[in-house]
Amino acid sequence: MGRRSTEAANRAPVNRQRTLEVALAVADGEGIEAVTMRRLARELGVEAASLYHHVNGKDQILDGLVDLVAAEIEPPKPSADWRESVSQRARHTRTTLLRHPWAVSLMASRTSPGPATLRLLETGIRCLREGGFSIPMAAHAVSTLDSYVHGFVLQEVNLPFRNESELAAMTTAIMKTFPAAEFPYLFEMTIEHVLQPGYAYGNEFDYGLTVVLNGVAALRDQ
């Protein structure tokens, strides 16, 4: 009967790339845990088992997602100033990862890097090497920088609050659970810094980035 055939014809073809696009949309919209074979299949108008003709398994989908996100990270503009280009790369990495909050943990845990992931690394090393870093110092520097950026964003995307009042609610709840005498410095910082109007954890990023860049600059001239 032709019904099935017209349905199939009206449907965009299922393939690896379309599957990844759908997976990206689902992950962004409802979190990475909503990315299931059955869900992607439904989204593509197909049954779960059919996906295995286009993709080796879920792991390959996750690898593909990571590389999609890596590809989205805008490379730094060429600059004579290594500090500027390295800093740009770090900031672009962060903003991109914030758009795909599920991606940080995934990037670290995936096993086989895709082309975009390698390109991102290449870019980082290039900025440093062209800025005068020796090979070993560039290795130290890129490891330090990426560790900082990934570590920061990892914490940032997992914060259990999304605005100042939720933060206030959460911190005061924690403070009520424990006697103040037990964590004097923590409570002091909470009250006099974190709970001050205008505080946002994300603002710490630039301070830390400057710290790391300053430290890394010393490596260059070593």
Place this chain on the structure above:
Amino acid sequence: MGRRSTEAANRAPVNRQRTLEVALAVADGEGIEAVTMRRLARELGVEAASLYHHVNGKDQILDGLVDLVAAEIEPPKPSADWRESVSQRARHTRTTLLRHPWAVSLMASRTSPGPATLRLLETGIRCLREGGFSIPMAAHAVSTLDSYVHGFVLQEVNLPFRNESELAAMTTAIMKTFPAAEFPYLFEMTIEHVLQPGYAYGNEFDYGLTVVLNGVAALRDQ
């Protein structure tokens, strides 16, 4: 019949703490994905549903695991030198997390911090404050440091190789997949640095830590 009763008597009592101990052992031995309600129950000589009388759900077990690991991180020895104590705290954090490779991602993603987690944070802030950091500078510093440490260990525990020869196999495999002209700096660094005898990614930690400490020191005197 008394058989069941003696069995129950011979069995160590099931409770929250024992459940967490078993969960820790299973996670260390076979990875966090082996920590399932059914598995923990089997390990405790009980059915899965029974666990729900001692624990609210799997999330609570994961929270408990994170705090167990946090409690294991040895606090730095009191020292007049903030640099030394902060550095010790960072190194202890790393070595502990390396003993429980599943813990890094979990620590970041869990929502409600336990007492040991808070204590660890308190310790970090105290080292800095007693070392002469103002409240805002201590906030910047502890965020930067912990971001770096967690970020580094996150990459470290997810490395898809465990020794020099596996690293060599993997890197050469990657290099064969892509044309050398595409990633010149990356390949250069791989060949002239990473593949040199004695290289181990873990050694980068101390370089980065020094970098961050140097950068953070400038915050203090700002």
Place this chain on the structure above:
DNA sequence: GGAGGATATCTAACGGCGTTAGATTGATTT
């Protein structure tokens, strides 16, 4: 000592997951 209630455990099931085997369909080529 027995009754009653609390606590702990059990069995059974629900809906979901990734994955596989094997049948079926549809289009393309011979």
Place this chain on the structure above:
DNA sequence: AAATCAATCTAACGCCGTTAGATATCCTCC
């Protein structure tokens, strides 16, 4: 028209976290 081949389907397997409700064990109080 027959044969081939890729794409899809149905059905199932063994896991998962969690819940409802029956059952067993233990402690307390009369």
